Amino acid sequence: MEPPKKSGPPRRAGPGGPRRPFGSKPEPGSRPARPPFRKPRTGPTTPANPHPGRAAAAASGQSEPQRVAKLLARAGIASRREVERMIEDGRVTLNGEVVTTPATLLSSLRGVAVDGNPVAQPAPTRLFLFHKPSGCLTTERDPRGRATIYDRLPADLPRVMPIGRLDMTTEGLLLLTTDGEFKRQMELPATGVPRTYRARAFGDISQAQLEDLIHGVEIEGMRYGAINANLERRTGRNQWIEMTLTEGKNREVRRVLEHLGLEVSRLIRTSYGPFHLGELAPGAVEEVKEHDLNVFRKGLKNAKG
Helix, strand or coil, rough: CCCCCCCCCCCCCCCCCCCCCCCCCCCCCCCCCCCCCCCCCCCCCCCCCCCHHHHHHHHHHCCCCCCHHHHHHHHHCCCCCHHHHHCCCCCCCECEEEEECCCCECCCEEEECCEEECCCCCCCCEEEEEEECCCEECCCCCCCCCHHHCCCCCCCCCEEECCCCCCCCCCEEEEEECCHHHHHHHHHHHHHEEEEEEEEECCCCCHHHHHHHHCCCCCCCCECCCCCEEEEEEEEEEEEEEEEECCCCCCHHHHHHHCCCEEECCCCCCEECCCCCCCCCCCCCECHHHHHHHHHHHHHHHHCC
């Protein structure tokens, strides 16, 4: 006796069902056979219309091109924002032609000039620690003729740019670099490099109030992020407070302490990232070793990734 046959649709003969002879037409109402499965390509793809700058670099075997504003900042001409203003003013040329956009892609600075002066290829990044004294501005020049940090810097120092700013009456560690792109990276809030300050303030404050700053605070519509604050010592109603923050907004430390009812009489930045003021005398400059700078920059890239 034969076993009962199972009900249900018939099985297909192999993947995609039975195949028709080549050239034959499908029967009316039947489903056409599926094409064989092919895995999608996983290799690198080339854009159909690559940027002319990238295409030219690839054809000549040169390195990946970058924006001219970034290259000029990297060469120490100015910060990227200042370079963009130079381009808007028509001060940057390429082989005698005015560069009209900071997005122009170049593999090198060959043929680039600023104010008619050829730009040299960027040298290795250098970083200096400067003990900014009170009473000078963190700017290149002041319309009112007040003293700036450049009046206090040694004459043999290369062209440097300050990383961030310190108020006129704020003293302490100010980082100076020859690399405008590195300056920009350090100043971005997303980088999150910690800055530590010591403030001498007059008034009444408790450690518990200072610890609440770890949650951030909003002052007149401005939100300030987490601040790690500790009461170091107190003499009467004067106290020294240490504060570590990562945003570095304009006058942040002063505004936060004034919001707490304190009057700041002295403010010193003691560290920026792994770089410390230490025993550096006011007005003195000290260069960071190339190895230490490279280790720090590698850590910045890893943190960003």
